[in-house]
Amino acid sequence: MTANLLDFDLDGLAAFCERLGEKRFRATQLFRWIHQKGATDFTQMTDLAKSLREKLSGSAHIQGPKVVSRHDSADGTIKWLFDVGAGDVIETVFIPETDRGTLCISSQAGCAVGCRFCSTGHQGFSRNLTTGEIISQLWFAEHFLRQQLGRDERIISNVVMMGMGEPLQNYSQLVPALKIMLDDHGYGLSRRRVTVSTSGVVPMIDRLAKDCPVALAVSLHAPEDALRDNLVPLNKKYPIAELLEACTRYQSSAPRDFITFEYCMLDGVNDQPEHARQLVSLVQAHGQQGLSCKFNLIPFNPFPASGLKRSDMPQVTAFAKILMDAGIVTTVRKTRGDDIDAACGQLAGDVQDRTGVDQRMAAQRQGMLGGIKVVVAKGMGV
Numbered sequence: 001m002t003a004n005l006l007d008f009d010l011d012g013l014a015a016f017c018e019r020l021g022e023k024r025f026r027a028t029q030l031f032r033w034i035h036q037k038g039a040t041d042f043t044q045m046t047d048l049a050k051s052l053r054e055k056l057s058g059s060a061h062i063q064g065p066k067v068v069s070r071h072d073s074a075d076g077t078i079k080w081l082f083d084v085g086a087g088d089v090i091e092t093v094f095i096p097e098t099d100r101g102t103l104c105i106s107s108q109a110g111c112a113v114g115c116r117f118c119s120t121g122h123q124g125f126s127r128n129l130t131t132g133e134i135i136s137q138l139w140f141a142e143h144f145l146r147q148q149l150g151r152d153e154r155i156i157s158n159v160v161m162m163g164m165g166e167p168l169q170n171y172s173q174l175v176p177a178l179k180i181m182l183d184d185h186g187y188g189l190s191r192r193r194v195t196v197s198t199s200g201v202v203p204m205i206d207r208l209a210k211d212c213p214v215a216l217a218v219s220l221h222a223p224e225d226a227l228r229d230n231l232v233p234l235n236k237k238y239p240i241a242e243l244l245e246a247c248t249r250y251q252s253s254a255p256r257d258f259i260t261f262e263y264c265m266l267d268g269v270n271d272q273p274e275h276a277r278q279l280v281s282l283v284q285a286h287g288q289q290g291l292s293c294k295f296n297l298i299p300f301n302p303f304p305a306s307g308l309k310r311s312d313m314p315q316v317t318a319f320a321k322i323l324m325d326a327g328i329v330t331t332v333r334k335t336r337g338d339d340i341d342a343a344c345g346q347l348a349g350d351v352q353d354r355t356g357v358d359q360r361m362a363a364q365r366q367g368m369l370g371g372i373k374v375v376v377a378k379g380m381g382v
């Protein structure tokens with residue numbers, strides 16, 4: 001088996017070239033051919049010596065993702081499904097806006113965290129993606145779009161690790177992929193335009209701060225532990241107080257940045273005024289330790305197996321107002337690509353039904369909703 005060069009960040013490629021007896025600057029040239037020009041064929045790389053091109057043909061290849069399908073939304077959003085082998089399918093979504101182009105990338109096939117409101121979580125975990133499988137989503141989308149639009153300059157300006165999977169549970173493969181995104185010889189994206197979204201893997205938040213401090217989004221979804229334990233099971237391991245302390249530490253390595261808290265609005269579960277007030281107290285307590293943050297309220301994308309409902313707009317607006325009146329920057333995420341299910345593992349979920357996790361969750365749901373009812377009733381003073 002020859003090496004897939006998409007698996008290497010620039011340091012990795014330099015080490016590979018050294019093993020072939022080549023100097024580091026050759027790796028830089030090769031890296032630019034791969035990521036800036038989207039080349040797959042060594043014979044195209046005319047500024048590399050013929051002898052090197054021949055060595056590369058014998059020992060390496062550039063293998064992008066295998067497209068299963070493409071879905072184009074009326075609003076310009078594009079969703080691809082990629083086959084990563086053994087029946088696993090992942091998804092990547094491109095969201096064009098007037099001032100930016102955002103690509104939403106997957107980090108795992110499935111996810112082990114098992115959040116109740118997430119269709120990827122309901123599919124269970126299959127495997128970690130390799131660095132090559134992570135970066136090839138950007139490599140493919142960027143060069144596909146350039147070709148389609150007949151443009152030669154950068155189209156994707158922002159990357160969010162918000163597709164399938166928990167990126168910080170695939171840390172060793174994630175970090176080289178992030179480095180390729182940031183590398184001036186790769187995609188040259190600014191640190192603030194690459195966002196890692198996490199359900200809260202505390203030790204890895206600390207490592208990311210040291211290794212590659214990109215923008216951080218934390219999926220909070222609840223203001224207190226009992227409710228968060230139910231919605232995001234990882235909370236039992238890393239409860240809210242520890243998570244917010246990790247966020248404060250993260251910020252000390254990137255002081256001018258905000259942490260974004262994502263909050264999926266679930267009707268009657270976590271969307272009551274009392275929950276918003278609890279969030280305000282939480283942020284104010286941690287704010288004193290120097291945490292600056294903003295909230296992104298996400299309208300829930302319903303799917304039948306979840307047994308949950310999207311909060312209605314007046315509820316979301318009222319919730320946002322409580323946060324904003326307390327001086328917390330709050331946005332409500334626009335739903336994009338609704339007509340192609342371009343959110344959160346939905347289409348890939350239709351393609352495959354893994355391991356009976358759905359049935360297990362359905363069995364637990366009764367208990368979960370019971371638990372939530374108690375919490376809400378307490379909070380509301382009912």
Ligand code: SAH
Pocket residue numbers: 117118119161162163164165166167197198199217218219262263264298299300301302343344
């Ligand atoms: N595992 C990471 C990143 C992938 S999920 C994380 O949890 O942060 C990306 C975002 O989509 C998270 O904020 C997640 O909570 C949210 N999400 C998952 N399922 C959703 C759904 N059905 N509707 C709306 N948002 C959802």
Ligand code: SF4
Pocket residue numbers: 111112113114115118119120121122163164165166198199219
């Ligand atoms: Fe995994 Fe994120 Fe989905 Fe939770 S929300 S199951 S962490 S992908």
